[in-house]
Amino acid sequence: MCIIAPKIWGHGRPRGTTKSSNVSSEKKVISETPIGSRRSLRTQGIAPDDVTDPPKKLQNLKSHVIPKESPQDLIAFSMRDASCSSKSDEALVSKILSVRKEFGLKYGDCGKKFRVMASIDFNTMVLVPENVARVVPNSILSVKFFPSADMSIVAVGNKLGDVGFWNVDSEDKDGDGIYTYHLHRAPVSAIIIQPFSLNKIITSCYNGQVRSLDIEKEMFDLVYSSDGHEIVSMSQRLDYVNSLYIGEGPGVVRSWDERSGKTSFSWELHEARINTIDFNSENVNMMVTSSTDRTVCIWDLRKLGKSKPNSLKMITCERAVP
Incomplete structure (x- = not known):
């Protein structure tokens, strides 16, 4: 129950009274004015069921309170529902699906593509204004290029939970090739x-959720939700598409099987959060992790048991390793 004390406004001195008598009368009025105080329902003899509806102002405040985990966060939603603009994203969907269908990669082609990119002389590259764009608002925390030489599309994620796609070579008459979607409630x-x-894009966020975009279905689905731990890093082996390696909480790597919806393995590899997880493209059993505990470690997945494993190599740095 909210009680608001009324304001007390001073009045002019009545005719025929002296200044001193006016001061005393004002003091008397102030001293006798009741002061609003908070009283419990029990002391007022009111049962909880007899309480009337709260003021509209308080109702509005209550309606704007966002729960820690909204039911909306746990369901799948379409690209259209998540879109931050009114323009159609048909051009983006068509481009990705056409490249995937015509130039679908096999397992053995992955290393070849990466080797071609590694052979590029980046010192000869220059930046021109046409290749600069604001894809999402606020700071960008994650960037990923589509691993295909047949299209120039980049995906980025920001601090607000938005994921943006920029088709650099877009020829859309109605836009600039930029498409932004709000997927998460955290960075x-x-x-x-x-x-x-290429039709499958997976994103993770700091509030412990992993979502998967299926371009063919044009749907964002919830793949994984942690139990109160933040997700700072995530990676995947090239030879096994159904398994995600998630850097969760203080130093834990979790192997999550999408088909079974269960954890295959969970290892405590560092003393602080793991900022990066990556795999050797030539030998997918070799995994590297970097951590806020100032170490970088190389692991052999074949030697990681249920007990606390030992790394093949550890490098200690002066500061936290991103």
Whole structure:
């Protein structure tokens, strides 16, 4: 129950009274004016069921309170519902699906594509204004290029939970090739685009959720939700598309099987949060992790048991390793 004390306004001195008598009368009025105080329902003899509806102002405040985990966060939603603009994203969907269908990659082609990109002389590259664009508002925390030489599309995630796609070579008459979607309620920590299945884009965020975009279905689905732990990093082996390696909480790597919806393995590899997880493209059993505990470690997945594993190599740095 909210009680608001009324304001007390001073009045002029009545005719025929002296200044001193007026002061005393004002003091008397002030001293006798009741002061609003908070009283419990029990002391007023009111049962809880007899309480009337709260003021509209309080009702509005209550309606704007966002729960820690909204039911909306746990369901799938369409690209159209998540879009931050009114323009159609048909051009983006068509481009990705056409490249995937015509130039679908096999497992053995992944390493070849990466080797071609590694052979580029980046010192000869220059930046021109036409290749600069604001894809999402606020700071970008994660960036991922589509692993295909047949299209120039980049995906980015920002601090607001937005994921944006920029088709650099877009020829759309109605836009600039930029498409933005609001997927998460926390900063986007990682983006995965599978080289052999370009229609599947996976994103993670700091509030412990992982979502998967199926371009063919044009749907964002919830893949994984942690139990109160933040997700800072995420990666995937090139030879196994159904398994995600998630850097969760203080130093834990979790292997999540999408088909079974269960954890395959969970290892405590660092003393603080894991900022990066990556795999050797030539030997997918080799995994590297970097952490806020100032270490970088190389692991052999074949030697990681249920007990606390030992790394093949550890490098200690002076500061936290991103």
